[in-house]
Amino acid sequence: MRFSRLFAPTLKESPAEAEVISHKLLLRAAMIRKVAAGIYTFLPLGNRTLKKIEKIVREEMDGVGAQEILMSALQPSDLWMKSGRWDQYGPEMMRLKDRHNRDFALGPTHEELVTDLAMKEARSYRQLPLTLYQIQVKFRDEIRPRFGLLRGREFIMKDAYSFNLDQDDLEKSYDTMFHAYNRIFSRCGLEFRAVDADTGLIGGNVSKEFMVLADAGEDTVVYCDTCDYAANLEVAKTRTVDAPAGETDDAGEHAVSDGDPCPECDGLLKSAKGIEVGQVFQLGVKYSEAMGATYIDENGDLKPYVMGCYGIGVSRLMAAAIEQHNDEGGIIWPMAIAPYHVEIVVLNYDRDEQRELADDLYNGLDERDIEVLLDDRVESAGKKFADADLIGIPVQVVIGARTLKSGNIEVKIRETGERRDVQLEQAVELIADVVIELTAG
C-alpha cells in the first residue's frame, strides 16, 4: 500500500475527548473515529489490525474443532422471554420495535439464539459435543461507555458456545477452549493472566477471565507471587494468617489486598489492574433448562444440554494491546496484529534513485507475502518519521540520501529503536528475516 493513497488522517494532537493512552493513539494514528459515545468507525489501518486479530481467533477456534457461524444481530424478544432475560437484562439491552410493534433487541450476547438453534438442529447425542462460534458486532447500552474501544456500546466480539452431553464432557470442552484462549492471547503479543471470576449476568458455575495487565484496566487482579493462584478482586480469596495453606476464607468485596496470604500456598498476594479481554464459562444447564433445550441420549431419553460459553472482546483486545505496547512516539504493534509488517520511509521519493529502489524493495517484499506500507508522500522527513512511529508498524526501512551514498538503507525496529544499515542487495532477504524473527516473538 502506498501511504499517499492510504486513508489515514493522522493527528498531531490528541482530541480532547480521549483520556487513556489507547484511545488517544487509536485516534491519532487514524485507526478509528468516533461516531457517538462508545460507537466507532474503523479506518483502514484499524480495520486491518481487527482482521488480524480475528484471523488468529479463527485459526485457534477452528483448530479445536469449533465451527464458525454467523447469527443475526437483530433478535426477536420471544427467545429472551423464554430464558427470562428479557426482563433481567434491563436497559443495557438496546431494544426496538418493528413496524408491527413487535419487540426486538440488538443482541448483547447470543445464548438464546444459539441454544434455540441447537435444540432444533442438534437433536441427537451423536451430534454432540458441538461447539459453535461467531465473530460479530454486539450491542450493549452501557451505563457509561468510555475509554474508546475499551468500553463501547457497539463492539466486536467472538462468542463461542459448546453443547455437551454432561458435566464431564463440558469440562473437556471448557479445558480445550481455555488452552485455545491462552494461545490466542499469547499470539497477539499480550501479557495476560487467567483469573478466577464471577459469572455475573451470564450465569453458570465455573469461570475464568483473561486479564491483560495494564494500568488503564477497570478490574483489579489479585495474584500470588509464588503459585498460579490469580483471581478477580471480586471473587478473590485469602487465608487467615496461621491457617494452613488450602484453608481459605471467602473474602468479601475489597477484603483482599496486597500482601495478604495466598489461599493456596504460603506465598503472598499482589494486585494489579487488568483489562478483561476474554472470559470462559461453564454454564451448565441454566439456559437449556430455562428454554427446554434437550437432546435425545442413547436410551432415547430427553436430556438438557450441558453448556459452556466463551467470549473474547476482539475490538477491546486491540485497545488492550496498545495499552501494553506504546511509547512517547506512538503505538508499537506486535507483529502478529500489526496493520502492516514493514513500512518503507522514502525521504525523497521524487528522486529517481530513491523511487526506483523503494519500488523494487516494495515489490520484492510483496512477493514474499510481507505486507508493506510505502511512505511515498511528499512530506518532510520529520513528518514521515513521526507518522511511522505513531502508526507503529514493527519494522521501518528508511531510504535516504545519507545511507544511500554508501549503498545502504537503514532498518529500524520500532520496539527497540535498534537501527542497522543494510546493503541494498541483501535488503529483501534481511528484512524478511527480521519479520519472521519478530513474528516468532
Added chain:
RNA sequence: CGGGGUGUGGCUCAGUUUGGUUAGAGCACCGGUUUUGGGAACCGGGGGUCGGAGGUUCGAAUCCUCUCACCCCGACCA
C-alpha cells in the same frame, strides 16, 4: 441515574468574568516557490455564526431559560 466538567472551522485552543464594529491563533487543508535524516520556510487562499431552541437588549459567542451532545468520578460488562 447521582456528582463534576466541556461545547467556538477537520484538530488543539483563546475570546465569555466586565455584551459593542467584518470572531481570532496554531496545526491541518488548497495553489505556488524553495526545501526534505526527526512533526520545514515564505507568499497567496478556502473554510466557522460560536451545540440547538427560545428570551432579554439598540446590540449576544458573551446575560437568562430550556434542551441536546460529549468527557471525567461512581454502580454494570467482552
